[in-house]
Amino acid sequence: MERSVIRLSHCQKEIFCFSLPDECPSCGEELKGIRLQEAPVSLPSPLTNGHKSSCCLLVAPAHDNLHRDSDGASDLHTGISNTKGVVFNYTRGGVRRDQTGWERCVSVPLVRPDMFHLLAQWDQYLDRFSNGPMWDPAWHRFDEDDHNCFSFCLQFVNSVLTAEGRSSLSRDDFTRSFILPRMRRVSKYTTLYQHLQRHQYYLVDRQEDRQEDAAVSS
Numbered sequence: 001m002e003r004s005v006i007r008l009s010h011c012q013k014e015i016f017c018f019s020l021p022d023e024c025p026s027c028g029e030e031l032k033g034i035r036l037q038e039a040p041v042s043l044p045s046p047l048t049n050g051h052k053s054s055c056c057l058l059v060a061p062a063h064d065n066l067h068r069d070s071d072g073a074s075d076l077h078t079g080i081s082n083t084k085g086v087v088f089n090y091t092r093g094g095v096r097r098d099q100t101g102w103e104r105c106v107s108v109p110l111v112r113p114d115m116f117h118l119l120a121q122w123d124q125y126l127d128r129f130s131n132g133p134m135w136d137p138a139w140h141r142f143d144e145d146d147h148n149c150f151s152f153c154l155q156f157v158n159s160v161l162t163a164e165g166r167s168s169l170s171r172d173d174f175t176r177s178f179i180l181p182r183m184r185r186v187s188k189y190t191t192l193y194q195h196l197q198r199h200q201y202y203l204v205d206r207q208e209d210r211q212e213d214a215a216v217s218s
């Protein structure tokens, strides 16, 4: 997904495309030189470079997973970035500290920028947590369902919440509020992108689209 998707409005339609057309694909009116009601905007991709995001939960979407309406995060690989963009992730062989490989993923910020105390401790927390016996293959075996990359992230997030005197999150809460809404956005964006690769344009009625946007952001 290298190109950026542009959205413009004309004749009560939202038009999605990779480059501005000469004529409106809906009504055929020439667009060159006319003033559009709103300037075309380019839609940000929901995928970001995990190595440039600090203190985030990262979810790397498996490609064949995007088309399924996934009900959980079990098929995805998840990790946590430190303040330098190193991604800590738990695998069969223990915790990996990746400097590459997470260039296209969904990132969920875990720390507000004004939480200086937490930011200052983050790398140390993450390092210490990763060195714990829970994640040492000699002590604890990796399990696809119960002791996996997601368990690592969730337990880390919960240990930070506990240290900050806040209550911890259940696996379901975490998945429902942090992961699924973003994965749905990735899935929608990917579907739109693939449609544009085949058909050049995607048109929707303006109002309908507004409602859909609201549903996504809520």
Ligand SMILES: [Zn+2]
Pocket (backbone or CB within 6 Å): 010, 011, 024, 025, 026, 027, 028, 029
């Ligand atoms: Zn038009």
